[in-house]
Amino acid sequence: xxxxxxxxxxxxxxxxxxxxxxxxxxxxxxxxxxxxxxxxxxxxxxxxxxxxxxxxxxxxxxxxxxxxxxxxxxxxxxxxxxxxxxxxxxxxxxxxxxxxxxxxxxxxxxxxxxxxxxxxxxxxxxxxxxxxxxxxxxxxxxxxxxxxxxxxxxxxxxxxxxxxxxxxxxxxxxxxxxxxxxxxxxxxxxxxxxxxxxxxxxxxxxxxxxxxxxxxxxxxxxxxxxxxxxxxxxxxxxxxxxxxxxxxxxxxxxxxxxxxxxxxxxxxxxxxxxxxxxxxxxxxxxxxxxxxxxxxxxxxxxxxxxxxxxxxxxxxxxxxxxxxxxxxxxxxxxxxxxxxxxxxxxxxxxxxxxxxxxxxxxxxxxxxxxxxxxxxxxxxxxxxxxxxxxxxxxxxxxxxxxxxxxxxxxxxxxxxxxxxxxxxxxxxxxxxxxxxxxxxxxxxxxxxxxxxxxxxxxxxxxxxxxxxxxxxxxxxxxxxxxxxxxxxxxxxxxxxxxxxxx
Ligand SMILES: *Cc1c(COP(=O)(O)O)cnc(C)c1O
Numbered sequence: 054x055x056x057x058x059x060x061x062x063x064x065x066x067x068x069x070x071x072x073x074x075x076x077x078x079x080x081x082x083x084x085x086x087x088x089x090x091x092x093x094x095x096x097x098x099x100x101x102x103x104x105x106x107x108x109x110x111x112x113x114x115x116x117x118x119x120x121x122x123x124x125x126x127x128x129x130x131x132x133x134x135x136x137x138x139x140x141x142x143x144x145x146x147x148x149x150x151x152x153x154x155x156x157x158x159x160x161x162x163x164x165x166x167x168x169x170x171x172x173x174x175x176x177x178x179x180x181x182x183x184x185x186x187x188x189x190x191x192x193x194x195x196x197x198x199x200x201x202x203x204x205x206x207x208x209x210x211x212x213x214x215x216x217x218x219x220x221x222x223x224x225x226x227x228x229x230x231x232x233x234x235x236x237x238x239x240x241x242x243x244x245x246x247x248x249x250x251x252x253x254x255x256x257x258x259x260x261x262x263x264x265x266x267x268x269x270x271x272x273x274x275x276x277x278x279x280x281x282x283x284x285x286x287x288x289x290x291x292x293x294x295x296x297x298x299x300x301x302x303x304x305x306x307x308x309x310x311x312x313x314x315x316x317x318x319x320x321x322x323x324x325x326x327x328x329x330x331x332x333x334x335x336x337x338x339x340x341x342x343x344x345x346x347x348x349x350x351x352x353x354x355x356x357x358x359x360x361x362x363x364x365x366x367x368x369x370x371x372x373x374x375x376x377x378x379x380x381x382x383x384x385x386x387x388x389x390x391x392x393x394x395x396x397x398x399x400x401x402x403x404x405x406x407x408x409x410x411x412x413x414x415x416x417x418x419x420x421x422x423x424x425x426x427x428x429x430x431x432x433x434x435x436x437x438x439x440x441x442x443x444x445x446x447x448x449x450x451x452x453x454x455x456x457x458x459x460x461x462x463x464x465x466x467x468x469x470x471x472x473x474x475x476x477x478x479x480x481x482x483x484x485x486x487x488x489x490x491x492x493x494x495x496x497x498x499x500x501x502x503x504x505x506x507x508x509x510x511x512x513x514x515x516x517x518x519x520x521x522x523x524x525x526x527x528x529x530x531x532x533x534x535x536x537x538x539x540x541x542x543x544x545x546x547x548x549x550x551x552x553x554x555x
Contacts, residue, residue, distance in 0.1 A: 064528055067118045071545045074105035080112065122528070124472045126333075130494055130502050134445040134475035134487025135228060135276055137306045137328035144404055145331065145397035154396045159388040163368055169392060170366035173359045176395050179402045180324055180345055183410070184302075185313030188351035190344045190358065192390040196303050199323025199342030200234035200270070202355055202385055206321055206346060207268050207297045208238060209353035209382040216295065218267035224253050226277055226479040231270045231301055240267060247481055251277040251436040251447075255286060262294035272301035273317070274308065276479045277436055278421065278445035278487070288318025297321065297350070305329045306491070307418055307444035310411030320347040330398035341394035352380040357389055416492035417444045420499060424488055427503045431510045435482055444491075450484025454516020459484040462513050464531065465523040469505040 059066035074080070091097045107115070124131070131138035149155060157169050177189045190206075193199040204221070211218055221235035224245045232242040245261065248254045253271060269291050273281045281287070288298045300314055300322040306329045314322050326341040327334035334340050346354055357370045368389060372381050405413065418441070425446035429437045433451035436442070450459045463473035463486075475487040490499055512520055524530060 061528060065118050065121070066528065067115065067122070069545060070107065070112075070115060071105045073111055073115060074107040076101055076103055076105055079106035080108040129470060129472070130490065130498050131472050132474040132488045132490060132502065133472065134278070134447070134489040135303065135478065136334075136475070137304075137325070137444070137489060137491055138334075139306070139328075139331050139491035140493035141331050141333050141397070142401065142404070145400040148400040149393045149396040151396070154392060157392060163366075167366055170359050170368060172399050173389065173392075173395050174361060174366060176326075176399050176402070177343070177359065179399075180343055183309060183313070183407075184319075184322060184324070184345045185315030186319070186322070186345035187315075187348050188346040188354060190346065190354045191341075191395070192355055192357065192384075192386045192388075193323065193342040193344055194386060194391055195340040196301075196323050196325040196328075196342045197230040197234060198385065199325075199344045200230055200299070200301065201238060202342075202344045203299050203321030203323060203346075203350075204234055204238040204240070204268065205355070205382045205385075206344075206350040206353040207299065209380065210297070210350055211267055213353070213380060218265055218296070220266045221299075222258065222261060222266060222269045224271060224275070226251070226275055226481045227270060227272060228276055228301060228303065231272070235268075235270065245269070247277075250439040251275070251279050251481070252281055253283065253287060255283045255290075258287060259290050262290060262296065264295065266291075266294060266296045268297045268299050268320075270299040270301060272304060273314070274304045274443035276304075276487075277481065278304075278442040278447050278489075279436055279439075280308070280443055284317040284319075292318065302345075303328055304444055307414055307421075309414045310407060311414050314345070315347070319345075320350050321345070326394050326398040331401045332394045332397040339391045339394060341391045341398070343390075353382050356381050356384045359389070413492050417490075418442075420490040420492055420494055421446050421488070423496075423499055424490055424503065427499075428506060428510065431507055431514070432486070445487055445489035447479075447482060448486040448488070449482045450486070450513075453484070453513045456518075457513050457516060457520055459486055461520040461523060462486070462509050465509040465512070465520050466505065467524040468526050469509070471502060471505060 126138050126140060153168055154172070157166050163170070173191055177191055180189050181187065190202055193202045219241050220243055221240040222243050222245050223231045223235060225247050235242045243261065245258050246254045252275070258269065269287065271281060271284070271287065273284055275281055291298050297320040298318055300319040302314065302322040302324045305324055309329055321344055323342045323344045326332050326343065332341065356372070357368050360367055360369050372379055402410070421444050422441050425434060425437060425442050428434070428446070428448065432448040434446065434448050436447060459476050463476050466473045477485055478487060479485055490502070509520070
């Protein structure tokens with residue numbers, strides 16, 4: 054039934070700002086404007102800027118209504134695989150808002166931000182300890198940025214020994230950022246195949262290694278949710294060929310406190326603080342992707358970095374003649390990184406302690422296996438038979454009724470009030486469904502999710518055509534996603550165009 058307003062109970066329709074207000078009206082009453090002689094000459098604007106005028110309550114309602122249309126980790130289970138969408142403890146938020154951290158300015162005198170620098174150093178120490186690596190670059194601002202940092206360190210190390218190499222090897226199952234980063238850093242990307250158990254094919258890798266290979270990028274646990282048991286053998290082979298091992302550490306949540314990547318021969322690994330250490334992510338929110346580095350790469354770390362000199366913390370901003378500052382590959386960011394993410398991560402680390410972090414990994418793996426084992430009688434789990442998974446459970450669309458796809462199942466999950474799982478990734482599995490519950494979900498919430506998932510999977514297998522119409526209860530149904538991606542409408546058509554530069 055269509056309502057007059059378009060609202061559905063308390064789900065409110067929300068028009069665009071331009072449809073609520075108009076460019077002809079303002080939200081505030083100003084006295085009549087007395088034009089003074091302009092002093093801008095030709096630079097003066099002659100037309101309106103095309104913004105709709107809204108009163109304060111109109112503007113507040115607009116954004117509040119939009120915010121209610123968002124699905125968030127604080128609303129329900131967020132099963133996106135490869136994302137570690139765990140609960141963000143409120144304690145983190147409290148700490149991040151302490152004025153000494155929140156109000157610090159990046160250009161403040163170093164003596165006035167000793168506490169902030171100490172906190173960055175503290176988080177860095179936890180990261181090097183947890184990973185068993187000697188050094189860390191704290192400034193990269195996301196996982197992908199950390200990958201770039203790691204590859205630039207590798208390139209600098211190779212250049213320092215006069216060894217120009219051109220190729221970076223990446224497994225088929227890798228996150229898209231891995232090949233993108235390698236290409237961005239100027240390397241040619243080649244794929245390494247996976248074996249039947251969803252792991253890197255060690256023999257194929259060894260065969261490909263040679264004097265043109267600069268690095269191998271490996272994700273461990275990998276994006277099939279599986280631990281790479283041959284990691285040490287891989288590292289040894291890569292090092293013997295004169296190359297470096299980059300590990301994508303986005304899935305560190307599954308092994309934190311259990312495995313130290315440094316012991317596995319990793320040279321560089323980014324850590325998504327916003328995944329493993331529970332800082333908010335998604336929607337373009339700030340992240341942080343510190344990179345831990347081996348002794349071989351540490352000298353090439355980017356500036357700036359925090360260093361303890363006596364009982365004082367300094368921010369090393371420039372290369373100096375001092376040996377360990379001389380070879381930095383340069384600077385990736387204007388300042389030192391995301392202070393708010395560091396404070397949240399520090400709060401998370403200190404409140405869990407080392408034993409608590411180990412339990413995080415254990416519980417995350419337990420929850421993922423609970424999902425895997427609760428669904429594998431119904432859904433094809435291609436790597437299920439090869440043993441337990443790590444932090445995420447992977448299913449394929451095998452056995453779905455004619456014409457039904459992973460997309461249909463995902464849309465039906467929306468009707469059940471869940472954000473869909475990651476779909477069609479990793480690419481090595483047909484119609485992939487990647488579910489990562491994280492450790493912060495209770496048994497009851499997992500059971501509810503499993504019950505919903507099972508009922509939809511049963512309908513998919515029985516060929517229930519009605520799935521193609523899902524979601525039926527959402528304010529918007531099926532969108533033309535291809536059209537939206539190819540021809541996005543980003544400008545309101547009736548808005549007065551901003552004055553073109555002449
Ligand atoms: C999330 C993720 C990345 C990228 O991290 P961002 O912080 O989003 O840039 C890279 N690799 C894997 C496996 C990931 O899950």
